[in-house]
Amino acid sequence: MDPAPPPTPLPPAPKPAPEPVVPEPSEWTAQDDETTAPAPESPRLPPRRRTLAARWRALQRLPVTLMLASLLAGLGIVQLSFQLGLIVYRTTTWSQETRDTETRVRGLEQDVKVLQDAERSASDPIYLEQLARCQGFVGATETVVVATTAPATSENCDVRRLP
DSSP states (O other), X not given: OOOOOOOOOOOOXXXXXXXXXXXXXXXXXXXXXXXXXXXXXXXXXXXXXXXXXXXXXXXXXXXXXXXXXXXXXXXXXXXXXXHHHHHHHHHHHHHHHHHHHHHHHXXXXXXXXXXXXXXXXXXXXXXXXXXXXXXXOOOTTOOOOOOTTOOSSOOSOOOOOOO
C-alpha cells in the first residue's frame, strides 16, 4: 500500500485591514464657539438580549442549584428531627424526675410529722410511762407477777422507729 500524501496546508487567513483612526468630533468647533451647536449624539442601541447559549448555560446550572437546595433542605430536616427528639427526651426525663422528687417530698413530709409527734410526746407523762413499761420498768407501788407460760418478749409495745 502506498502511503497517503500529506495534507496540503491551508493558506493563512487574511489579516483585517486596520481601521482608520478618526478623531472624535468635539462638541464645539474652534472657529465659532457661539454659533456652532453640539454634535448630535449617536442613537443608543437596545439592550442586548440573552443569547440561546447563555440561556442554555443557565439551564445547565439549574440541576446543580436544585441539588444544593435539596441538600440544604435535607440537612435542615435532619437538624429539625434531632431538635424535636431532644425536646421529647427532655420532656420525658424531666417529667419522671419531677414525679420522683414529689414522691421523695411526700416521704419527707411524713417523716417531719412523725418527728413532730415524737417531740410533743416527749414531754407527755402518760407516753413516757408507756415507754418505760415497754422497756420492763415497774412502778414503785406495783407488784410484779410473772406467768410461767408468758413469752420471753413483750408484744404489747408498739415500737416506732424515728426517721
